[in-house]
Amino acid sequence: MPSSLNATTKKNPVLQKRDSIQTGWLAAWRRRVRRWALKRRPAQSSFVLDRNNLFIFPTGAGFALLLIIFLMWLLGTNYDNNLVLALAFLLASILISCILHTHASLAGLKIEVSKLQEGFAGDELGAELRLSRQGKRKYHDVRLFWAGQYPKAVTVDQADASYVSLSINAVRRGIIEPPLLCVESRYPLGLLRCWAWLKFDTSVLVYPKPIEAGPLPATASDEGSGDSEPVLLDGAEDFSGFHSYRDGESLKHVSWKHYAQGKGMFVKDFQSYADEQLWVDWDALPGMGREARLQRLCDWLLILADGSQPFGMRLPGQTIAPAIGMSHRLNCLRALANFEANQLASLSSNYYLEGKL
Amino acid sequence: MSLIYQIPRPALWWLLLAQAAVILPLMQYLPLWLLAVWALCVGWRIQVVRGVFDAPKVMVKVPLALCMVAALVLSYGKLFALEPLVALLLLAFLLKLLELQSQRDVLLLLLLGFFVASTQLLFSTSIIAFLYAIISFTFLMAAFMALHTATATHSFWHSLKTSSVITLQAIPLALVLFFIMPRIGSLWTVPLSDGSAKTGFSDSMEPGNISQLSKDYSPAFRVDFTDKKAPVQSSLYWRGLSLSSFDGRRWELPFQDRDDNIRYRRIAQEQKKLNYDWQVDFASYRRKDSSPYIDYQVMMEASFQPWLFALTTASVTAKDVLNTPDYLFLSKRPVSQRFLYQARSYPEFKRQSQSLGPSERYQNTLLPKGSNPRASALAQQWRSAGDSDRKVIANAMRLFQREFTYSLQDTLLSELNPVDDFLFSRKRGYCEHYASAFVVLMRAADIPARVVIGYQGGQWNDEEKYLLVSQADAHAWAEVWLPEQGWTRVDPTSAVAPERIELGFRDYIQQSSTSIEQNGFAELRQSPLLMQLQMQLDAINYSWQSWVLSYDQDQQMIFFQKVLGGQEHWRIVAALMGASTFMLALLALWLWWRARPEAPAAELVPWLELEKKLAAVGWNREPGETPQQFTLRIAGQRPDLEVLLERYTKMAYTLLYTPIGSDQHQQLLKDLAGLRNSIRV
Known part of the structure; x- marks a missing residue:
């Protein structure tokens, strides 16, 4: 049940901050990708993350490491130093194998919406996600967020499912579907980001x-x-008569006067119209x-x-x-x-x- | 209000650990006060994290950084050499610790760490240094991990464990890249290490400076003979440089040759213009088929000197190396890192047998006037007795053999007339004394002669089939010019201590004889066990050098030829792609294997089979729906299936509670399969 009755009119500062981040050509490009992904994927009730819905791309740190690798390669080449070159190749190899590691840090994870709470328009509605793993792999540092919100990190290391509570903005009255859910991971080194945008076919009722x-x-x-x-x-004010006491009834309305007179136990009835x-x-x-x-x-x-x-x-x-x-x-x-x-x-x-x- | 970035605690600890790991090895080569700077930065950062200090302001940071740079320039006297530049980089790496205002700053610091950690290999290329660099990389990666994992559910060591696994898994692909990725030579000249610690001998010889090398067992170079056979010790004279200028005590290069750069340029220019007799002679001799020769490859340790070593009358093929008129080799730049070159020696070639130019004759018979008068008198006395050149040489050798002792003790001779002091009063000394005295005698008898310094002998490693020449094998001998013979080697030490030449220095001192016990050699002895161990360690080092350190463009071409069958681009690209794909596929397989769906428990299989069958036509069990609820839901739409589904569900439940392997279990499985087939969806 919705707990807060006071609709929040003040803007969420967190959301505002995120808006300010998402300007510029990079954000525009990201939106394009997401729009494309939205058209491409049908809504489902549950998703198993795999090659079909995961994207992967280096982060800023990944690109910076690429630059460092290049500098090390230059150093090794110019000094004819094979060991520096070998280290540069080792780093390059680490960067490349991180593509697989980062992909594996989400692949096989099953995600479904387990609970969506009804609420008032403008409120944040509780949305619980169920994350379960298919094999023995643990999923470290999975970040989840509904489009436009800040991520929440979770580690899926239990044999049975883990649950994450997020909230979605009830943008208007009526039946709404949650926005796209982003599942992302930068595990293990933060050099690459692997993510998926998921559209769930569940919906929730929003009161005015x-x-x-x-x-x-x-x-x-x-x-x-x-x-x-x-x-x-029940609970009306006007007295209308008596009935005999039944086991389990409240003692509040028992007519103690009759009881004291030894006429038996009666309960006063009240009626409302x-x-x-x-x-x-x-x-x-x-x-x-x-x-x-x-x-x-x-x-x-x-x-x-x-x-x-x-x-x-x-x-x-x-x-x-x-x-x-x-x-x-x-x-x-x-x-x-x-x-x-x-x-x-x-x-x-x-x-x-x-x-x- | 702006939020102050807080670096996650585990990330900070890993960062500091990684930084310590990166800095430590560099402290062998850089000023130690950098360690104090680091301590200051760490202290400040920790106080900031604890909330005691503020982060340093720009007013503090900028002057601090400028002071440090100034201190660096002061302590080196220059900035554009290898050490000051690396020190500058390290300084940036340390001072960045004061400025960690965002995650980006931390990332920059860590990335810089990778670069700084690799610079230590410019100073040392040993296996240990390399492994150490990989370990410090792993620490840096652990810091990366700690920085990026927001859920702090795992232990502190989890980051290190995971990053070690990632590093180990990356090694096969790194090997592929190392061997196949095409090498290109240096793109531009770079400041090299100026070698504050020069090893080996210097470019002059005076009493005492070769004998002090006898304690030094560090390798000078290693030789790989093409025929892999142990050579005869007494033939192994590794010529380094010849000294023909004498001031009465000290042997040096002629005055005009003392600056190596000028000498290199002069010889290079001369050789461009003219073909000298000595070159033409040697070239035509080499062309003759009958000339015997020895092929070998020398892997030289950094000496920070420009000369190379080779057996008598060699031709050397290496980049930027010149042949000097005395049949020696001068490199354009000092050998500041391990250097590999091919050489071919012609032991029977007669050097300048026809004639000796007048200036050369003058240079090689010149003695300072009035010095060492008794030695001069002795030689002239032999000469005036009418002896031939050979007779004079024999006289000198006989003199040494009769009355002299080979000794490491008492090597400093008197300042005035040291050769007289040696010849007529002390009568004991090390190779440099004999070489010096012998050449003085020859010159006094008007025979052109010069001192040659280099190494003699070496230690044969029978397992890996190479010769190790260490600093202790340093030796000085003489060359005299005889008509018809040309320049001929005469080693006066062989007259005094023939075993030294026949056995090599190391084996010579292992012997037990009174002369060795008394003359200071016994204390240089090592236990046989230690020697054995040293030999084995050196063999590992040698393999490391020949397989890893010297894998250059040429070696790579040989590798392509051998392994890929050619050097065409498509072969290289195909090999690179193929091998990396294979390595990555292995890794992907391993990752998939760990995440593969687990097989369901056997007793659940019949129910799951039914679910699969129902899912195929669009009936999916909702999360949280029990099998009974599920079948009821379907029965609502397909009343005809109700009975079958109900029975199936009941039996599937019964199956959970029947012991596996029992007859009842088998029967149930069979019934379920039959029932499943009769359900037509």
Whole structure:
């Protein structure tokens, strides 16, 4: 369940920093590669990293080492020093074999999304990844991040799967898919970077972002149609009668007066009527856009769900009967999230590449 | 607020360890105060990491660096030579420690470390130095690893372990590159080491300076005879240079020849213009088929002197080496690293047998006026008795044989008239005394004569079939010019101590005779065990030199010819690609082998087979779904399969709990296979 009710409006400083890094021709080129990779690979529910989805390229350190190798080769050649040459060749050989080592530091790793938590638009949604190995190899220092975020490093050395908790930005209400996941490794020497961009076909529901809508309109409480049947609800205020005590029942409402008189154990019943129910009502917010209404409805819903009164929800073409409790709250939130979800703009390719709309 | 970069702790420790490993061997060749600079930098860096000090400001760093450079220039007196340049590089490597503001700085420091670690091989090319360089590379790589692995779950030593494995795995490919990667010669001239420690003898001879080499068993050069047969010791006179100028005590090169560079240029110019008689003689002699010769290859240790060594009357083929008129060899630059050359000697060739030019005759009969009067008087007395040149030589030899002792003791003669002092009062001495006295006697008798210094003998290594000549074999002898004979070698030492010439120096001192015990040779003796050990070590060194150090362009061509069957480009490229691919394929195979999917447990196989069959038509078990849930899900869509799938799942579960190998187990396997076939998806 989403834990924070206060939608975060402040920008994430980490993301801002990463944006500033990704300018210039190099970043533009990287984006091109990613866009290409996005088109090329279909979405899947799980990936085993192998030749088909891994890329590999030297890092800045790798290129710098290449320069050092060249300088050593010059030194060895000019001084006719075979040993310096041999060392240059050894370094070159290390650089070359690191291509295999770095590739092997990801190849064979299986990645799937094990859990995606629903949440409010603008929040960070918990996304748990399951990493498992196919053979005996341990995977050191695997870095994972959703497009546009900072990486998290993990070592997969357990015989059974390891789990990594990341979070994705809920960019809008409705059903969203996570952006591309980057899995990368520079193990062992940081001379090369091996990476894969993965598109998962899982999706998650995002509730509207609650925006303060003021107090519930007074009409909302007695707008209920008069002919509706009284409904028995636990936790209501009005006393309606007695029933005999059943094992396991709370002692709170036991009529101790009757018990003291030796008439047996009775429990007081309380009753509430639908007429006094609260409604989160679409029509209470006339003249607003769809999303603006949903956001305010969401705010009311959260306030009511914290209270002890039962409440219902009315959306065009959909009514949720009044009730109370966590599952009711969830039903209402999902109804808001799904409301005309098919009319929402679909996620752009930019979202998959950058993690934002 | 800007964040201050913090280098990961393990990376810092590895960095400092690697730096120590890189610096230590260089301290043999560079000023020791650099060690103090390093200590300062390390101390400062550690205090910064602990948060006690601030990182040094520019105001401190720049003057500090400038002071260090100035100190370097002061201690060397120049900057453009090998040692100061390497020291400068090392200084940059040390001072960079004060400036680690980002990961990039750390990387730069480590990369510089690779370069600095390889410079130590410019000073020493021993196996130990090379292995040490590889070890310091491994340390640097460990620092690289520690810097790049963010998850600090592994132990401190994990980095070193992994980088060692990577290094070892890289060696086969490095060997391929080493042998096949085409060599090109030097691209431009580079400052060479000026050899602060010159070895061997100098370009002059005075009493005492050859005898002090007798304690030095370091190798001077090694000789590989083409016929691989042990040569006769007494014929092994390795001529180095001839000294014809005498001031009464000290033998030197003639005045005009003392600067090696000028001498080289002068001879080179002369030889370009004219063909000298001595050259023409030798060339025509070499062309004759009947001339006997000996072929050999000399691998010379760095001597930091320009002359090479060869047996009597040799022709040497090597780059930038000149033949001098006295049939010796002068290299353009001092031999500052191991040097390999081919030589062919013609022992029976008569040098300048026709005539001796007047200036040469004058130079080789000149004695300073008034010095060593008694020796001159003695020689003139022989001469006036009407003796021939040969008779005079014989007189001198007989004199030495009768009354003189071969000795290492008491080698410093009186300042005034040292030859008289030697001939008439001390009567004991080392080879340089005999050579000097003999030439003085000859010149006084008007026979052209000169002193030759070089090495005599050597130690034969019977296992590896080569001759090791060490500094202790240094020797001085004489050459006299006789009509018809030309320049002829006369070794007065052979008259005094013939065993020295016949056995070679090392074996000579191993003997036990009273003359050896009394004359200072016994204390140079080594235990036979030590000698044996030294010989074996030297054999390893020799193989190292002949296989690794001297593998140059020419050797590579021979290698291509032998192994690849030719030197065409396509062969080289194909060999390079083929061999590297093979090596990399081996590594890839090993990596794949370690990551290969493990075979599932036997009792799970039937269930997995079913999953495979279902997956083929698009039914995949979700993570976290039990087999029962999975089959129920499918049954929802294909009610016709419900019974079969349910039975199969049940049996597959039963299989988990039946002991493997039992009859029941076998039966279950068979039933499952049958059932699986009857499920039609």
